[in-house]
Amino acid sequence: MSRRPIIFVTRELPSLAQRRLESLASVEIRQHNSNTAITRPQLLAGIKDADGLICLLSEKIDSELLRHASPNLKVISTVSVGYDHSHGLKLGYTPDVLTDATADTTVLLALMASRKAKQGLESVHSGTWGAFSLSRGLGTQFTDKTLGIVGFGRIGVATAHRLMPFGFKRVLYSASRPHEERARPLNAQFAELDELLAQADLVCVCCPLNAKTQGLFSMDKFRIMKQSAILVNTARGAIINQEDLLKALDQGLLAHAALDVTVPEPIPKDHPLVNHERCTILPHIGSATEETRNAMGNLAIDNALAGVFGEPLKAQVEL
Ligand code: DGY
Numbered sequence: 001m002s003r004r005p006i007i008f009v010t011r012e013l014p015s016l017a018q019r020r021l022e023s024l025a026s027v028e029i030r031q032h033n034s035n036t037a038i039t040r041p042q043l044l045a046g047i048k049d050a051d052g053l054i055c056l057l058s059e060k061i062d063s064e065l066l067r068h069a070s071p072n073l074k075v076i077s078t079v080s081v082g083y084d085h086s087h088g089l090k091l092g093y094t095p096d097v098l099t100d101a102t103a104d105t106t107v108l109l110a111l112m113a114s115r116k117a118k119q120g121l122e123s124v125h126s127g128t129w130g131a132f133s134l135s136r137g138l139g140t141q142f143t144d145k146t147l148g149i150v151g152f153g154r155i156g157v158a159t160a161h162r163l164m165p166f167g168f169k170r171v172l173y174s175a176s177r178p179h180e181e182r183a184r185p186l187n188a189q190f191a192e193l194d195e196l197l198a199q200a201d202l203v204c205v206c207c208p209l210n211a212k213t214q215g216l217f218s219m220d221k222f223r224i225m226k227q228s229a230i231l232v233n234t235a236r237g238a239i240i241n242q243e244d245l246l247k248a249l250d251q252g253l254l255a256h257a258a259l260d261v262t263v264p265e266p267i268p269k270d271h272p273l274v275n276h277e278r279c280t281i282l283p284h285i286g287s288a289t290e291e292t293r294n295a296m297g298n299l300a301i302d303n304a305l306a307g308v309f310g311e312p313l314k315a316q317v318e319l
Pocket of ligand 1: 057079080081082083098235286287288
């Protein structure tokens with residue numbers, strides 16, 4: 001009798017996906033069944049006999065790992081839409097299912113920044129709320145403002161659709177090329193990044209991290225932005241040069257930065273951006289809903305199963 005393919009899973013999956021994983025009969029599941037990060041030695045040991053790997057974005061899939069891998073390893077299935085995995089194997093990922101949750105988080109951060117929620121929460125927690133004031137803690141609103149979306153893929157478009165009802169007068173988007181069909185329902189205009197930054201009141205970073213976008217937001221870009229602008233990043237921390245962001249906030253080149261992603265993650269609690277009055281940071285919760293995380297887990301399982309049985313993956317990265 002031929003052996004069942006082995007799938008090694010580096011983390012406990014969200015509950016529904018985990019239950020499904022445990023019920024699979026056609027494969028043997030081996031798992032680092034914990035909510036804490038797998039260590040490198042555990043990962044290298046786990047991959048030794050595996051035909052498929054289900055892993056997280058944060059795990060380093062590199063040539064050292066592949067040297068430790070079984071020659072039967074056929075597929076790597078990451079439970080994320082973003083990936084930073086270099087190898088010659090089939091790579092499954094989880095697009096689409098996290099679009100809504102991530103776009104929701106972008107809106108959350110945009111509103112938190114524009115309405116000074118960080119300061120407000122701090123005043124409640126520190127007991128400095130004080131008497132009702134007509135002039136303290138005033139934010140700004142989006143009515144008649146210009147929205148700028150950097151990266152006009154699934155998440156960028158979903159973000160623009162969610163934000164338009166807040167009253168923006170127009171939407172600009174920058175991308176590697178114009179996307180007329182996606183832009184039409186929003187009446188969005190294609191713009192070069194610098195033009196977008198010069199005009200937008202709210203800039204949402206929704207592009208993937210790659211060689212072109214690494215460090216894209218640095219001093220030269222902050223100098224172009226409106227001093228009243230809000231910058232939201234729910235994409236990847238490394239798209240923003242954080243040292244420059246800190247300087248730019250200190251120099252008043254922009255009004256507020258609201259980040260769901262940082263370098264490193266977690267960002268140390270004494271990092272100057274964490275304590276900056278005009279920087280709001282969430283702990284990479286873009287896709288963190290029950291619905292989305294289970295959908296991501298399920299899609300990662302589908303991709304891994306397809307890969308070990310030599311079938312086309314449901315969602316495969318074109319490398
Ligand atoms: C992804 O999937 O790339 C997200 O950042 C993780 O939620």
